[in-house]
Amino acid sequence: MKPFAKEFNRQKWSYAFIGPSFILFTVFLIIPVFASLYWSFTQYNILQPPKFVGFQNYINIIFHDPRFWKAMINTAIYVACTVPASIAISLFIAVAIDQNIRFKNWFKTFFFIPSITSIIAVSVIWKWLYASGKYGLFNHALSSVGISPVNWLGVDWTLPSIIIMSVWGGLGYNMILFIAGLQGIPQVFYEAAEVDGASEWEKFRNITLPLLAPTMLFVTIMSIISAFQVFDAVYVMTYSSEGAVGGALDCALTIVAYLYDTGFQRFMMGYASALAYLIFLVLFVVTIVNMKLVEKKIEY
Amino acid sequence: MDINGIKELDRRDAVRASSKKQQQRTVKILVYIFLIAGSCIMIVPFVWMVVTSFKPLDEINTYPPSFFIRKPTIAAYRELFSIIPMGRYFLNSLFATTVITAANIFFCSLAGYAFAKHRFFGRDKLFLLLVGSMMIPWQVNLIPSFVIVKKFGWLNSFYGLIIPAMSGAFGIFLMRQFIMNIPDDLIDAAKIDGCTEFTIYRRVILPLIQPALASLAIFTFMAQWNNFVWPLVIIYSSKMRTIPLALSVLNGQFGTNFAMVMAGAVVATAPVLVVFIAFQKYFIKGIALTGLKA
Numbered sequence: 001m002k003p004f005a006k007e008f009n010r011q012k013w014s015y016a017f018i019g020p021s022f023i024l025f026t027v028f029l030i031i032p033v034f035a036s037l038y039w040s041f042t043q044y045n046i047l048q049p050p051k052f053v054g055f056q057n058y059i060n061i062i063f064h065d066p067r068f069w070k071a072m073i074n075t076a077i078y079v080a081c082t083v084p085a086s087i088a089i090s091l092f093i094a095v096a097i098d099q100n101i102r103f104k105n106w107f108k109t110f111f112f113i114p115s116i117t118s119i120i121a122v123s124v125i126w127k128w129l130y131a132s133g134k135y136g137l138f139n140h141a142l143s144s145v146g147i148s149p150v151n152w153l154g155v156d157w158t159l160p161s162i163i164i165m166s167v168w169g170g171l172g173y174n175m176i177l178f179i180a181g182l183q184g185i186p187q188v189f190y191e192a193a194e195v196d197g198a199s200e201w202e203k204f205r206n207i208t209l210p211l212l213a214p215t216m217l218f219v220t221i222m223s224i225i226s227a228f229q230v231f232d233a234v235y236v237m238t239y240s241s242e243g244a245v246g247g248a249l250d251c252a253l254t255i256v257a258y259l260y261d262t263g264f265q266r267f268m269m270g271y272a273s274a275l276a277y278l279i280f281l282v283l284f285v286v287t288i289v290n291m292k293l294v295e296k297k298i299e300y
Numbered sequence: 301m302d303i304n305g306i307k308e309l310d311r312r313d314a315v316r317a318s319s320k321k322q323q324q325r326t327v328k329i330l331v332y333i334f335l336i337a338g339s340c341i342m343i344v345p346f347v348w349m350v351v352t353s354f355k356p357l358d359e360i361n362t363y364p365p366s367f368f369i370r371k372p373t374i375a376a377y378r379e380l381f382s383i384i385p386m387g388r389y390f391l392n393s394l395f396a397t398t399v400i401t402a403a404n405i406f407f408c409s410l411a412g413y414a415f416a417k418h419r420f421f422g423r424d425k426l427f428l429l430l431v432g433s434m435m436i437p438w439q440v441n442l443i444p445s446f447v448i449v450k451k452f453g454w455l456n457s458f459y460g461l462i463i464p465a466m467s468g469a470f471g472i473f474l475m476r477q478f479i480m481n482i483p484d485d486l487i488d489a490a491k492i493d494g495c496t497e498f499t500i501y502r503r504v505i506l507p508l509i510q511p512a513l514a515s516l517a518i519f520t521f522m523a524q525w526n527n528f529v530w531p532l533v534i535i536y537s538s539k540m541r542t543i544p545l546a547l548s549v550l551n552g553q554f555g556t557n558f559a560m561v562m563a564g565a566v567v568a569t570a571p572v573l574v575v576f577i578a579f580q581k582y583f584i585k586g587i588a589l590t591g592l593k594a
Contacts, residue, residue, distance in 0.1 A: 013497035017414035021467040028464040032444030096331045110339035116576045118526035120544040121568045124551045125349045232528045276439040
């Protein structure tokens with residue numbers, strides 16, 4: 001009996017230590033995950049109890065909801081533009097900073113500042129940069145080189161405007177990850193290549209890129225996941241007092257913005273839960289596919 | 301090989317080395333130009349924000365737009381703190397963020413210690429559940445969390461803002477990884493001296509994981525200070541707004557008063573900038589180590 005009591009006493013401490021975290025974890029994560037799974041099969045507006053409807057929400061979303069497809073296409077465009085652009089530019093910056101140069105920390109800080117600023121603040125600043133007519137800084141810059149002003153926040157340009165801003169805002173974070181990856185590459189490889197007379201480009205192509213593959217995989221997956229969930233920027237850039245989030249004609253409606261709109265502006269909680277699970281599914285597939293694709297290419 | 305042949309080879313080597321050096325210098329100059337131009341592109345929007353916030357209204361709408369302010373004024377800041385209760389919003393954000401950060405440091409390190417060094421029934425399964433949960437996108441639990449907070453009567457209150465965020469899977473994971481590296485001997489020695497588990501946590505573990513705690517604290521602070529969706533969903537009265545929420549409302553209501561909106565952006569940006577510059581070392585190291593997005 002005594003060893004058992006002692007054992008229990010020791011375990012009591014352990015459960016006490018993880019207790020607070022696990023209560024929160026259960027109430028605000030485990031229960032919600034199952035609750036929204038259940039609600040995704042119901043009609044639920046918070047005021048009345050959920051009414052079971054089977055797969056109706058999913059069927060409606062996929063077969064009868066043009067706004068969902070509009071949001072999916074916008075989100076796909078957003079991901080397909082921001083992720084490659086951000087990765088290419090930030091890799092370039094990382095390689096530049098990783099050279100034997102001075103003021104490294106200053107450059108890192110400059111590129112990183114947008115990453116620590118709230119997306120809301122960044123968005124209101126860019127909204128002012130994008131201001132229409134001649135007062136906007138961007139339009140002024142364009143007109144000074146002879147290009148006619150662009151209606152940045154009009155129907156045609158809102159999504160591209162958000163994309164440009166997001167690429168700018170995400171550079172610093174990817175840069176830090178790439179610099180860490182670059183510093184993990186053993187210097188001897190470069191020395192050996194130098195002895196063989198390799199050019200800078202050959203070294204980058206044949207040493208840096210292949211050995212950076214694990215970092216690249218990580219950055220790609222994280223970038224796709226976070227780009228797919230874009231919301232804050234869309235909310236601010238498309239905000240208007242009368243219209244719903246997503247802008248005129250849903251020109252910049254993304255999938256999470258659509259979820260917010262259905263769940264918290266029209267209180268279709270069941271429908272929004274089904275949307276949430278579709279997002280989950282897409283992100284899960286993206287992660288698995290990415291890992292499988294790169295598994296074959298990482299060779300060492 | 302005669303002596304002239306060797307001299308000739310030496311000469312060629314020297315020529316090749318000097319042309320290589322030349323090439324490296326050109327590359328270096330290009331790198332500097334690229335980085336300086338890039339830094340300007342990163343900084344200009346923030347400079348424009350600060351400049352605009354100190355401009356009187358008539359200068360904002362002059363053409364061409366200028367970075368030079370003829371009559372600098374703090375009128376926009378005065379408006380910001382008198383027309384809307386920006387001071388109150390600042391305190392709301394500061395209070396919620398500080399409490400959440402402190403709670404995360406405590407609860408995550410406590411749980412991380414148990415997962416790293418204790419042996420208890422269900423430990424590995426629970427840890428796996430915790431790590432697996434990090435794959436779930438926040439949209440999935442947003443709606444039920446909102447409903448639960450509503451059931452508790454915590455909508456529009458600090459309880460609703462703070463309590464759900466007081467601990468997190470990522471923080472526990474981070475703490476566990478650090479505490480795993482602490483030698484068991486230290487803990488055993490403390491046990492032989494008769495320390496209770498909590499004393500071991502406080503006297504042995506906490507002092508040894510301070511760098512990790514600093515990283516966690518900065519991440520949590522930044523993420524919470526900038527958090528938008530959760531306050532957007534649960535706060536509905538004007539006096540409970542946090543800074544990002546206030547800024548988005550400002551953008552909606554006073555969108556044409558750019559000086560005031562930019563002053564709001566300055567107030568929202570300044571604290572994180574100060575925290576970042578003060579703790580930059582921990583921050584960049586932390587990201588490189590964990591890949592966490594603030």
